[in-house]
Amino acid sequence: MRFMALALAQAARGLGRTAPNPPVGCVLVREGEVVGSGFHPAAGEPHAEVFALREAGEAARGATAYVTLEPCRHHGRTPPCMDALIAAGVRRVVVAALDPNPQVAGQGVAGLRAAGLEVVVGVRETGALRQQAGFRSLITRGRPWVVAKYAMTLDGKVAAPGEGGGAVSSGAARERVMAWRNELDAIAVGSGTVALDNPAMTTRGVPGGRDPRPVVFDRQARSDVQARLWRQGAVLVTTPDANASAHEAAGVTVLRAETLPDALTALGSLGVSSLLLEGGPTLLSAFLEDGLVDEVRAFIAPKLLGAGLSPLMAPARPMPAAQPLRDVTVEALGPDVLVTGLLSEIPRL
Amino acid sequence: MRFMALALAQAARGLGRTAPNPPVGCVLVREGEVVGSGFHPAAGEPHAEVFALREAGEAARGATAYVTLEPCRHHGRTPPCMDALIAAGVRRVVVAALDPNPQVAGQGVAGLRAAGLEVVVGVRETGALRQQAGFRSLITRGRPWVVAKYAMTLDGKVAAPGEGGGAVSSGAARERVMAWRNELDAIAVGSGTVALDNPAMTTRGVPGGRDPRPVVFDRQARSDVQARLWRQGAVLVTTPDANASAHEAAGVTVLRAETLPDALTALGSLGVSSLLLEGGPTLLSAFLEDGLVDEVRAFIAPKLLGAGLSPLMAPARPMPAAQPLRDVTVEALGPDVLVTGLLSEIPRL
Numbered sequence: 001m002r003f004m005a006l007a008l009a010q011a012a013r014g015l016g017r018t019a020p021n022p023p024v025g026c027v028l029v030r031e032g033e034v035v036g037s038g039f040h041p042a043a044g045e046p047h048a049e050v051f052a053l054r055e056a057g058e059a060a061r062g063a064t065a066y067v068t069l070e071p072c073r074h075h076g077r078t079p080p081c082m083d084a085l086i087a088a089g090v091r092r093v094v095v096a097a098l099d100p101n102p103q104v105a106g107q108g109v110a111g112l113r114a115a116g117l118e119v120v121v122g123v124r125e126t127g128a129l130r131q132q133a134g135f136r137s138l139i140t141r142g143r144p145w146v147v148a149k150y151a152m153t154l155d156g157k158v159a160a161p162g163e164g165g166g167a168v169s170s171g172a173a174r175e176r177v178m179a180w181r182n183e184l185d186a187i188a189v190g191s192g193t194v195a196l197d198n199p200a201m202t203t204r205g206v207p208g209g210r211d212p213r214p215v216v217f218d219r220q221a222r223s224d225v226q227a228r229l230w231r232q233g234a235v236l237v238t239t240p241d242a243n244a245s246a247h248e249a250a251g252v253t254v255l256r257a258e259t260l261p262d263a264l265t266a267l268g269s270l271g272v273s274s275l276l277l278e279g280g281p282t283l284l285s286a287f288l289e290d291g292l293v294d295e296v297r298a299f300i301a302p303k304l305l306g307a308g309l310s311p312l313m314a315p316a317r318p319m320p321a322a323q324p325l326r327d328v329t330v331e332a333l334g335p336d337v338l339v340t341g342l343l344s345e346i347p348r349l
Numbered sequence: 350m351r352f353m354a355l356a357l358a359q360a361a362r363g364l365g366r367t368a369p370n371p372p373v374g375c376v377l378v379r380e381g382e383v384v385g386s387g388f389h390p391a392a393g394e395p396h397a398e399v400f401a402l403r404e405a406g407e408a409a410r411g412a413t414a415y416v417t418l419e420p421c422r423h424h425g426r427t428p429p430c431m432d433a434l435i436a437a438g439v440r441r442v443v444v445a446a447l448d449p450n451p452q453v454a455g456q457g458v459a460g461l462r463a464a465g466l467e468v469v470v471g472v473r474e475t476g477a478l479r480q481q482a483g484f485r486s487l488i489t490r491g492r493p494w495v496v497a498k499y500a501m502t503l504d505g506k507v508a509a510p511g512e513g514g515g516a517v518s519s520g521a522a523r524e525r526v527m528a529w530r531n532e533l534d535a536i537a538v539g540s541g542t543v544a545l546d547n548p549a550m551t552t553r554g555v556p557g558g559r560d561p562r563p564v565v566f567d568r569q570a571r572s573d574v575q576a577r578l579w580r581q582g583a584v585l586v587t588t589p590d591a592n593a594s595a596h597e598a599a600g601v602t603v604l605r606a607e608t609l610p611d612a613l614t615a616l617g618s619l620g621v622s623s624l625l626l627e628g629g630p631t632l633l634s635a636f637l638e639d640g641l642v643d644e645v646r647a648f649i650a651p652k653l654l655g656a657g658l659s660p661l662m663a664p665a666r667p668m669p670a671a672q673p674l675r676d677v678t679v680e681a682l683g684p685d686v687l688v689t690g691l692l693s694e695i696p697r698l
Contacts, residue, residue: 153671154647154688155661156505166668288653298503300649302674302690304637307665312504316656319515322502325651330679330686337679337688339503341651 003027003034004096004124007066010039010048011131015183016210017042019273022099022135026052027066028059028090035059043271047072049081053088061089068128070099070108070121082111092118096128098349100140105349126327129346134185134274137294140347143264144275146292147184148284149177150311151299151336157308158281169299172334175205177278180297182209184274186235186267190283191218200228201278212276215267217260217283218242225250235270237263260290285314288323294344296325300337352376352383353445353473356415359388359397360480364532365559366391368622371448371484375401376415377408377439384408396421398430402437410438417477419448419457419470431460441467445477447698449489454698475676478695483534483623486643489696492613493624495641496533497633498526499660500648500685506657507630518648521683524554526627529646531558533623535616538578539632540567549577550627561625564616566609566632567591574599584619586612609639634663637672643693645674649686 010025018040026048028036036059038051049071053060071081071093085093093112098121099105112119129136137145151169152158159165181187181203193199194216203209214234216223221242235253238244244254257263267275277284277293287293325341359374367389375397377385385408387400398420402409420430420442434442442461447470448454461468486494500518501507508514530536530552542548543565552558563583565572570585570593584602587593593603606612616624626636636642674690
């Protein structure tokens, strides 16, 4: 178990950098000692197993490999890891989760077993599935895993009525959001947020951090072409007939789709495997109405506002039809409470 | 510390039963052994110290007394506990919190010290203050300590739009509410809740439980005189000119006040020291606008509703002016999260 935790920590270093590939970590253990470890740093780069085997060298012989995802059996941009593990003399492979990629899909494990290696599957699977949610969503559904984030008061308000604002949650909450920005591929806002805040959706204060790609959902393509997001490579998602000529002239990537599901599929084909929804109530409500929110991360600040804006305004339905979250976590974060949970099941094999 | 925890547990047995007196517990300890314990069961009954001294008998000589509230020095319906402790030969008295009652107010402690006893004050004071919030509010402010309770979804909704409903929170949350009903003197609802639900605000499923006194806030006195609450001794709080003749004819206690603060003072003079606000958003908003909510206990159910009713609709103010809660606690309760905190300071000496 603890070696798989190390492998998951290795994999986490690749989060936000590997799409359309999964983040994967590998730890090689011989006689209770870690002899090699590695992670997949980016698409086109070697896989985690390769880095771990390189580090271990001869010590890989007879070792146990802890891998967060089933080793690949196919030739992609790199040769199959299954073969590399066998060739290095690894004796036992512990896998957190099987790979839903139809080119792997249990064949990696089957191949290792056929070569005489002992294989264990499912160690710390839940953690691995959450870490790989983006990859799993993209490869099985063709669209990114959508994480909705918001911060509300204890009376359920994300903002006071009217414009302008003031932060709802604490510095600790904002730090956590920065960590997420570093880990997710893209970050979505609505045209309202762009008009109101002209935000820079960058990752700040994370050592070695990188910025997610901003995505602006703007059906009418009216967002100011001078807004800061465009300089960060933001994608404009708009409708087929919207006039986005100013954005196109400015070199903005424009995706056109009639519906939100189509827009997400278009983002998927750009290689976006995970999307952090940081927009306001309008965007979140639209995503939820279409059943497109996969995960919720809500900060609750222990204060009462009174009149104000709710994080969600739609759909209308009776209380018993409210959507329950699964795998709920609750965490005290500075003065705030962070509640997370899943609305979708993470695609498995 | 652990003996004061026992004393607080003793005191808790009197919660909801002692007004206008405080809940108090006492534990007598000699050579590390508990030799006597007691609590104040109801106004007019002996104080906690008396029960503990009776149980200890001769063993009280040289013992340490742990008392959750400063022993009284005045003759009320019972003789002063200070004298009883001295007469019994108690050597040391540990007090959780001083008594803000002007007739005590540090004189109990001073008297014990003058008699040569060692006195320690402030052990587990926070827990004692919370337990005694009702008493402290009534004796210093002349009105009950008001605890607002609500249950909302993770998107901040207490109900779907329109009438009818379905529960927001789980069985575990409802059990906790029943425990509170058993511990608070009175329970407030608005006329809307009476009209919509015709609720029985009773304490169910608590062994030895007793029902709080219902209080119906109904400015127009239009609540159905056949509603169940009146049969439970509910108080009607209405305005000076409202026609409450039907309620009066039915024997309902009618309080008339122009404002909410006046209404609370009137409830205080009925001996109500603590009030659990279980009404809907209208009543809660009105209390909050007048600064009359002292404590908040909010259940958050991990599910998303969409359109719906917010727990609070007023006042209107910018986010930086939101009212922060102090002494916040967060607890997982079944599937739900319970967040509590104070908006007022509990009156101390």
